[in-house]
Amino acid sequence: xxxxxxxxxxxxxxxxxxxxxxxxxxxxxxxxxxxxxxxxxxxxxxxxxxxxxxxxxxxxxxxxxxxxxxxxxxxxxxxxxxxxxxxxxxxxxxxxxxxxxxxxxxxxxxxxxxxxxxxxxxxxxxxxxxxxxxxxxxxxxxxxxxxxxxxxxxxxxxxxxxxxxxxxxxxxxxxxxxxxxxxxxxxxxxxxxxxxxxxxxxxxxxxxxxxxxxxxxxxxxxxxxxxxxxxxxxxxxxxxxxxxxxxxxxxxxxxxxxxxxxxxxxxxxxxxxxxxxxxxxxxxxxxxxxxxxxxxxxxxxxxxxxxxxxxxxxxxxxxxxxxxxxxxxxxxxxxxxxxxxxxxxxxxxxxxxxxxxxxxxxxxxxxxxxxxxxxxxxxxxxxxxxxxxxxxxxxxxxxxxxxxxxxxxxxxxxxxxxxxxxxxxxxxxxxxxxxxxxxxxxxxxx
Amino acid sequence: xxxxxxxxxxxxxxxxxxxxxxxxxxxxxxxxxxxxxxxxxxxxxxxxxxxxxxxxxxxxxxxxxxxxxxxxxxxxxxxxxxxxxxxxxxxxxxxxxxxxxxxxxxxxxxxxxxxxxxxxxxxxxxxxxxxxxxxxxxxxxxxxxxxxxxxxxxxxxxxxxxx
Numbered sequence: 001x002x003x004x005x006x007x008x009x010x011x012x013x014x015x016x017x018x019x020x021x022x023x024x025x026x027x028x029x030x031x032x033x034x035x036x037x038x039x040x041x042x043x044x045x046x047x048x049x050x051x052x053x054x055x056x057x058x059x060x061x062x063x064x065x066x067x068x069x070x071x072x073x074x075x076x077x078x079x080x081x082x083x084x085x086x087x088x089x090x091x092x093x094x095x096x097x098x099x100x101x102x103x104x105x106x107x108x109x110x111x112x113x114x115x116x117x118x119x120x121x122x123x124x125x126x127x128x129x130x131x132x133x134x135x136x137x138x139x140x141x142x143x144x145x146x147x148x149x150x151x152x153x154x155x156x157x158x159x160x161x162x163x164x165x166x167x168x169x170x171x172x173x174x175x176x177x178x179x180x181x182x183x184x185x186x187x188x189x190x191x192x193x194x195x196x197x198x199x200x201x202x203x204x205x206x207x208x209x210x211x212x213x214x215x216x217x218x219x220x221x222x223x224x225x226x227x228x229x230x231x232x233x234x235x236x237x238x239x240x241x242x243x244x245x246x247x248x249x250x251x252x253x254x255x256x257x258x259x260x261x262x263x264x265x266x267x268x269x270x271x272x273x274x275x276x277x278x279x280x281x282x283x284x285x286x287x288x289x290x291x292x293x294x295x296x297x298x299x300x301x302x303x304x305x306x307x308x309x310x311x312x313x314x315x316x317x318x319x320x321x322x323x324x325x326x327x328x329x330x331x332x333x334x335x336x337x338x339x340x341x342x343x344x345x346x347x348x349x350x351x352x353x354x355x356x357x358x359x360x361x362x363x364x365x366x367x368x369x370x371x372x373x374x375x376x377x378x379x380x381x382x383x384x385x386x387x388x389x390x391x392x393x394x395x396x397x398x399x400x401x402x403x404x405x406x407x408x409x410x411x412x413x414x415x416x417x418x419x420x421x422x423x424x425x426x427x428x429x430x431x432x433x434x435x436x437x438x439x440x441x442x443x444x445x446x
Numbered sequence: 447x448x449x450x451x452x453x454x455x456x457x458x459x460x461x462x463x464x465x466x467x468x469x470x471x472x473x474x475x476x477x478x479x480x481x482x483x484x485x486x487x488x489x490x491x492x493x494x495x496x497x498x499x500x501x502x503x504x505x506x507x508x509x510x511x512x513x514x515x516x517x518x519x520x521x522x523x524x525x526x527x528x529x530x531x532x533x534x535x536x537x538x539x540x541x542x543x544x545x546x547x548x549x550x551x552x553x554x555x556x557x558x559x560x561x562x563x564x565x566x567x568x569x570x571x572x573x574x575x576x577x578x579x580x581x582x583x584x585x586x587x588x589x590x591x592x593x594x595x596x597x598x599x600x601x602x603x604x605x606x607x608x609x
Contacts, residue, residue, distance in 0.1 A: 186585070211585070232581065255554075271553070271558075271581065297555065343548035357548050384545065405590055405592045409589065409590035437549070
């Protein structure tokens, strides 16, 4: 629903300058850039107008809080305490007193204004380079008031992109599996939320087991595994309309589904007679193709961003390892050769890395390697964690972690976590229930 | 062909018996503290239910394996005999894995384990029409513990009456 609403975007004054911070993807950013997010200023009449519709006392502050929170959780920025701000929001938006902002060590400043115009929310914001004492970017949006959170995320994306030179990932959603109940009889539901945990919604009722949802990168479709009628099959769900359908007509379990990068195919495993092979189904003409043909278990497929290659998990060598092949199934090459077992390979949206789960000596790791298997880096170690999913800019990985139970088998929990590609900035993503199998959407706007 | 296979199975069973008795004389080296595991295969009866008198409903597996142990073969032969006596009963073989693996691989592994049991039932004359395979991967453990004994109970294929 919200995605169909057009967000009008005007570039007020385009200015070109270099990125303020250099994002180093191998060493991490240990000195996040100090910046000030001034609350968006709002006139009294607009404030009252929005208070009535949105039940928020000051929508200007609410939007700036979203921006501040996004930038902080990225780990690349250090938003300064608002109590230290010397200049009022409305005046700062007209012309910042750079000396004041310099004094509190802000290197960048975000200011803006909110208006209630013709039942619409109009937001303008400016990004200022404090040291150079000049404006870096100015944009304005007009949208329906209910979209206010998305406005905050879009501003965050614009600021992130302008300051780092990389696309942001804040105007995105996460689909995941909500979990409740005892470990031996978990109730699982599909759930969706904004990247920052807001707007959580359940998509299924929990009557049947559901697993491993994935977004279509090109639309509002989701593919997942459901045990409807005790027949584990891959399903397709339209989140806008709620309609569901089984993918293909297979005489057995289909599982581990994902979309191709253009969103036109589903790639998945089909298990029969103790063997699991990888298949694709074209969503337009429904043609099914068998991609691998081996007596082993072949699963967890993931396309390269150009669609030309597929990485997947196979135990054809005896144990779980990661392989890469051409999209027609030819030229199969094993790429994981380190100690331990490797699973769930996921090709980075940037194309250069494959994220994976590794099991070694009783510990689980999330790691990345180049697409030829070289340069393996383990980002995080734990009792149990798996199934990384990339942010659309290829900078952050989201995954889930399960706890070890005590001697009585109590204390089980499953939570979502994210970590920067550098291995820094590990964070739990709060969910209303336990959670697993997260999958990150593409950017909703560009 | 079939006779040949049965003969081979018998040989395997005999060989396994020999190995086991050899182990037993060596002070049960491979037996777990609670005496409920051999290697890392569960040999206890805590979680086992019975389809009929003397017909256990489940077989257990080693980590990452789908090979049937001697005890599993014995259980499955009892199940096959019971199924031959009850030709109207169909079964679902539910394959499971422990929690120490990735979810998707475990789904495939559960399917492979249940199929190992199915193949064995078929060599003892049970038609594949009477058997449905259903994998739960690591989704339905019987023991919620995070220790080797709990995991061994969870690596299983359970034969469940379908009608």
